[in-house]
Amino acid sequence: MGRIALELLLRRIILAIPILICVSALIFILLRLVPADPVAMSLPPGSSQADYEAMKQALGLDRSIPEQYWIWISSLLRGDFGTSVFFRRPVIDLVATALPATVELVVFSLIVGTLLGIGGGMLMFAWRGTIGEQVLDLGTTAIMAVPEFLWAILLILFLGVAVPLLPFIGRLDPSVSLPPSVTGFLLLDSIMTGRPDVLGSALTHMVLPVIALSIGLAPLIMRVLRSSLIETIMEDYITQARLRGISERQIILHHALKNAALPTISLIGVQGGFMFGGTVLVEMIFAYPGLGNLMVDAVRNHDLPVVQVVGLVYCVLVLAINAIVDVIYLAANPKLRMA
Amino acid sequence: MADVLRAKNLTVSSAGGIAVLRDISFAVARGEIIGLVGESGAGKSMLGRVIAANLPGGFHVSEGSLDFGGADLTRITGEARRQLLGREIAFIPQEPLTSLNPVLTIGQQFSEHLARIGGLPRSAFREHIVQALADVRLRNPEDLLQRYPFQLSGGMCQRVLIAMAFAAKPALVIADEPTTALDVSTQATVVQIMRRLQREQGTAMVFITHDLRLAARVCNRIAVLYAGEVIEEGPAGEVLEAPRHPYTRVLKAANPVLSGPRHRLRTLPDQMPTVEAFARLPGCRFATRCPVADPACAAAIPTLREIAPAHFVRCSDACGERAAALVEAEPILVPPAADKGSEPVLVLEGLSKHYPGKADWLGRRKPGTDAVKNVGLTVQRGEFIGIVGESGSGKSTLARLIAGLETPTDGRILVAGEDVTRADSKARALRLETLQMVFQDPQSALNPRRSIDHIVTQAMEPTGASRAERLERARSLLAETKLSGELLERYPAQLSGGQKQRVNIARALCVTPHLLIADEIVSGLDVSVQAQILNLLLDLRAARDLSLVLISHDLAVVRYLCSRVVIMHHGVVVEEGEVDRVFGDPQHPYTRQLIAAVPPDDLDTPWPAPVAVEPDNAEGLERASI
Numbered sequence: 001m002g003r004i005a006l007e008l009l010l011r012r013i014i015l016a017i018p019i020l021i022c023v024s025a026l027i028f029i030l031l032r033l034v035p036a037d038p039v040a041m042s043l044p045p046g047s048s049q050a051d052y053e054a055m056k057q058a059l060g061l062d063r064s065i066p067e068q069y070w071i072w073i074s075s076l077l078r079g080d081f082g083t084s085v086f087f088r089r090p091v092i093d094l095v096a097t098a099l100p101a102t103v104e105l106v107v108f109s110l111i112v113g114t115l116l117g118i119g120g121g122m123l124m125f126a127w128r129g130t131i132g133e134q135v136l137d138l139g140t141t142a143i144m145a146v147p148e149f150l151w152a153i154l155l156i157l158f159l160g161v162a163v164p165l166l167p168f169i170g171r172l173d174p175s176v177s178l179p180p181s182v183t184g185f186l187l188l189d190s191i192m193t194g195r196p197d198v199l200g201s202a203l204t205h206m207v208l209p210v211i212a213l214s215i216g217l218a219p220l221i222m223r224v225l226r227s228s229l230i231e232t233i234m235e236d237y238i239t240q241a242r243l244r245g246i247s248e249r250q251i252i253l254h255h256a257l258k259n260a261a262l263p264t265i266s267l268i269g270v271q272g273g274f275m276f277g278g279t280v281l282v283e284m285i286f287a288y289p290g291l292g293n294l295m296v297d298a299v300r301n302h303d304l305p306v307v308q309v310v311g312l313v314y315c316v317l318v319l320a321i322n323a324i325v326d327v328i329y330l331a332a333n334p335k336l337r338m339a
Numbered sequence: 340m341a342d343v344l345r346a347k348n349l350t351v352s353s354a355g356g357i358a359v360l361r362d363i364s365f366a367v368a369r370g371e372i373i374g375l376v377g378e379s380g381a382g383k384s385m386l387g388r389v390i391a392a393n394l395p396g397g398f399h400v401s402e403g404s405l406d407f408g409g410a411d412l413t414r415i416t417g418e419a420r421r422q423l424l425g426r427e428i429a430f431i432p433q434e435p436l437t438s439l440n441p442v443l444t445i446g447q448q449f450s451e452h453l454a455r456i457g458g459l460p461r462s463a464f465r466e467h468i469v470q471a472l473a474d475v476r477l478r479n480p481e482d483l484l485q486r487y488p489f490q491l492s493g494g495m496c497q498r499v500l501i502a503m504a505f506a507a508k509p510a511l512v513i514a515d516e517p518t519t520a521l522d523v524s525t526q527a528t529v530v531q532i533m534r535r536l537q538r539e540q541g542t543a544m545v546f547i548t549h550d551l552r553l554a555a556r557v558c559n560r561i562a563v564l565y566a567g568e569v570i571e572e573g574p575a576g577e578v579l580e581a582p583r584h585p586y587t588r589v590l591k592a593a594n595p596v597l598s599g600p601r602h603r604l605r606t607l608p609d610q611m612p613t614v615e616a617f618a619r620l621p622g623c624r625f626a627t628r629c630p631v632a633d634p635a636c637a638a639a640i641p642t643l644r645e646i647a648p649a650h651f652v653r654c655s656d657a658c659g660e661r662a663a664a665l666v667e668a669e670p671i672l673v674p675p676a677a678d679k680g681s682e683p684v685l686v687l688e689g690l691s692k693h694y695p696g697k698a699d700w701l702g703r704r705k706p707g708t709d710a711v712k713n714v715g716l717t718v719q720r721g722e723f724i725g726i727v728g729e730s731g732s733g734k735s736t737l738a739r740l741i742a743g744l745e746t747p748t749d750g751r752i753l754v755a756g757e758d759v760t761r762a763d764s765k766a767r768a769l770r771l772e773t774l775q776m777v778f779q780d781p782q783s784a785l786n787p788r789r790s791i792d793h794i795v796t797q798a799m800e801p802t803g804a805s806r807a808e809r810l811e812r813a814r815s816l817l818a819e820t821k822l823s824g825e826l827l828e829r830y831p832a833q834l835s836g837g838q839k840q841r842v843n844i845a846r847a848l849c850v851t852p853h854l855l856i857a858d859e860i861v862s863g864l865d866v867s868v869q870a871q872i873l874n875l876l877l878d879l880r881a882a883r884d885l886s887l888v889l890i891s892h893d894l895a896v897v898r899y900l901c902s903r904v905v906i907m908h909h910g911v912v913v914e915e916g917e918v919d920r921v922f923g924d925p926q927h928p929y930t931r932q933l934i935a936a937v938p939p940d941d942l943d944t945p946w947p948a949p950v951a952v953e954p955d956n957a958e959g960l961e962r963a964s965i
């Protein structure tokens with residue numbers, strides 16, 4: 001298992017290289033077509049034409065686009081991610097604070113969505129053919145019809161404003177001081193530095209965005225799981241387990257679920273990728289200081305160095321999620337492991 | 340001896356009140372095996388389903404009882420029944436490969452079963468399982484614990500399932516066609532292992548099969564089922580050697596044999612009635628097909644009468660006066676001598692097909708397989724040649740090479756003297772008019788959206804024949820394949836399995852080919868339907884001077900039709916010759932093993948013979964090694 005998983009990861013990484021080259025080139029070229037003038041933006045007001053030319057040269061913008069691309073890529077490889085034109089800070093610093101916030105959000109949403117989906121899917125399966133299943137069917141259809149950002153707004157209206165139960169702005173209460181950054185992941189850092197107040201505040205701030213992000217995922221998982229459970233229990237080995245007197249509970253948990261989980265895992269891989277897209281709007285609505293907000297700010301300010309790096313980071317995240325899900329799928333499917 | 344299971348007037352009805360099992364009574368004692376024999380749809384599996392409370396939707400026990408150790412199995416409720424299953428009553432399934440969970444190891448599944456049985460500490464499981472697996476003669480049982488079912492062969496999976504079934508020392512074991520899905524050579528081993536455990540534990544057993552000869556070997560008593568009724572029941576040897584009911588007599592005479600003279604097979608018209616048709620059969624359910632029926636038969640249900648000690652027959656002609664006419668043997672067949680004078684229809688020279696290994700999903704290339712290796716063969720005009728081998732031996736690849744569906748990696752194919760190895764347009768045209776292929780699965784070979792007349796005259800499409808011409812041709816083709824003209828306008832879904840296979844053959848005959856290549860065309864069919872198809876092929880030879888390459892795993896079928904046989908093993912021809920010589924005096928050990936695996940017709944010859952029962956899971960281990 002370990003060796004095959006490593007091989008799989010290696011393969012994924014090798015495959016990721018051409019993908020990242022294409023995506024970075026695409027982002028880079030598209031951004032050059034945007035009518036923005038980073039040189040002017042990098043200059044203090046009232047600068048002369050000479051200052052302009054000097055800055056243009058300093059930024060490398062006097063070269064051809066392939067040359068510029070090459071300079072960008074080679075400095076990326078050297079670990080130099082450039083400097084934000086707007087914030088006047090290294091891009092790497094901006095990403096380092098925003099990335100963990102988004103990753104925390106997505107990981108939590110995936111976990112919550114998956115747990116809800118599995119529970120709901122098993123409930124739908126247990127209620128198959130009853131009114132209960134139809135109610136769940138209808139309910140989940142309604143839930144899926146509402147897009148994530150609308151959920152975010154509805155949640156704020158109901159649980160943040162009408163019944164002010166939960167905070168809906170930012171990542172922490174303003175009164176709570178930030179713990180020293182160890183990993184950048186707030187939840188981990190607060191635990192590692194012994195700050196339960198930070199942990200509590202961060203968790204309550206995550207509730208609404210996590211619901212907004214996971215509420216669409218759960219019904220998808222429910223449905224896929226239900227139909228694969230229904231298919232699975234028709235299999236000969238289920239009948240044979242029944243004929244051995246294995247209890248119905250054990251049959252579902254020990255026999256059916258393991259097989260029915262396989263299509264569900266693939267689904268989570270695909271949806272996990274989409275979820276990063278969802279974070280952009282949801283982070284904006286909740287003023288959550290993640291990559292999405294960073295990206296939106298950067299775009300608004302024509303901050304090309306930030307836009308292109310954050311774009312690339314999103315691409316890496318989607319590839320990473322897919323690779324992780326692939327490994328989980330491998331672990332769950334002995335046929336692939338043994339092939 | 341105390342009866343372990345006793346069925347009394349058991350009747351199972353559909354939602355519409357039609358009895359799919361009618362008035363079934365039998366008993367099986369400790370240490371005894373009863374065989375339930377019948378063709379598909381007879382209701383054999385229904386009995387197991389009653390015991391497991393696993394009846395299909397709408398079906399219910401409407402009458403009678405099923406007594407097991409004082410409890411009526413038709414009445415006990417969920418949890419009480421579950422307590423019996425696995426502990427007191429165990430099942431051995433028909434499809435071993437799919438009856439084990441693919442994502443759990445053999446060890447995990449066996450442990451779960453032991454935990455369910457109870458009475459053994461978890462720490463003792465491993466040793467117990469290893470012993471049980473060794474007991475069913477699986478090699479390296481320690482290693483098997485970590486294996487997944489898909490890494491084992493069907494025969495190995497079945498042995499694991501047998502070991503699990505007997506693990507609790509159950510009072511009753513129900514085996515529903517336990518060897519049907521296995522290769523012939525595995526059948527003997529599996530039967531022997533099952534019998535040994537049954538004898539050692541004194542288990543009562545219900546052995547369900549469609550194979551009368553196998554049942555006679557395995558069982559003490561046999562009950563023959565037809566359309567949901569027991570039509571004959573008696574001591575196993577007597578039922579096989581001196582059947583009394585007209586159906587059992589025909590069934591026996593419809594089954595080709597491996598030794599003795601070759602009589603023309605008896606056939607029955609049509610096929611077993613479906614459940615819906617039962618309602619229109621108020622009297623004897625066999626009346627519509629019975630060769631000796633008289634008008635009274637259709638009126639009243641015949642009772643099961645004891646015609647000899649412990650031998651019962653359900654027939655108004657129970658003493659068999661009318662049925663005696665059936666004893667008259669069919670004529671002995673003499674295969675025509677092959678016409679060696681003219682050009683052979685087909686010559687294969689050093690034919691090989693190598694499949695390169697597929698790259699797996701990690702991009703690693705696996706070693707390839709030589710599906711067919713250096714095969715040479717000559718088929719004369721009018722000659723029927725059988726190709727025999729187990730699954731994976733390369734038979735179907737050979738057929739596809741001959742038919743031009745695959746390109747050989749080496750060797751030559753001559754059709755009517757012309758080299759057609761390279762499939763250019765001339766070769767394709769020659770092939771089209773000379774040879775036709777009939778596939779194993781008529782279901783998928785027939786376009787469901789086209790009517791039968793279109794299907795059988797499909798080959799006339801490019802010729803621009805008129806509708807009238809095609810109808811005319813379709814009519815004669817159906818007549819030639821003994822199908823009613825009424826079927827012309829029907830669609831494949833409206834036909835039975837045997838009818839579909841005949842349509843399939845009719846379609847192949849449309850271009851008046853000289854050579855038919857038939858790949859396992861009777862393997863899924865019931866004995867009486869199989870006999871119809873086999874006789875049809877014989878008649879076609881006489882009428883059309885047709886040659887046939889018959890691919891089959893069934894030695895008796897090959898012996899019945901063919902004058903020469905080729906034995907294939909791992910893509911190589913290991914033996915070839917006149918059928919009677921090869922089957923009577925096999926030279927190659929593999930041929931001997933194949934023959935030894937088939938129960939001999941003569942009940943006095945012991946079976947399985949020692950050579951057939953080598954602990955052989957080598958085939959599986961090959962696949963299992965990673």
Ligand SMILES: Nc1ncnc2c1ncn2[C@@H]1O[C@H](COP(=O)(O)OP(=O)(O)O)[C@@H](O)[C@H]1O
Nearest residue numbers: 359377378379380381382383384385395613614
């Ligand atoms: N799931 C089902 N739904 C409706 N009819 C069924 C079902 N299973 C079996 N039958 C019918 O019950 C009869 C007996 O079937 P079965 O016991 O499976 O026969 P066998 O095992 O002898 O082939 C057949 O006529 C078959 O068509």
Ligand code: SF4
Nearest residue numbers: 623626629636654655
């Ligand atoms: S009762 Fe009549 S129809 Fe039925 S098997 Fe006997 S002779 Fe044939």
Ligand SMILES: [Mg+2]
Nearest residue numbers: 383384515516
């Ligand atoms: Mg059956």
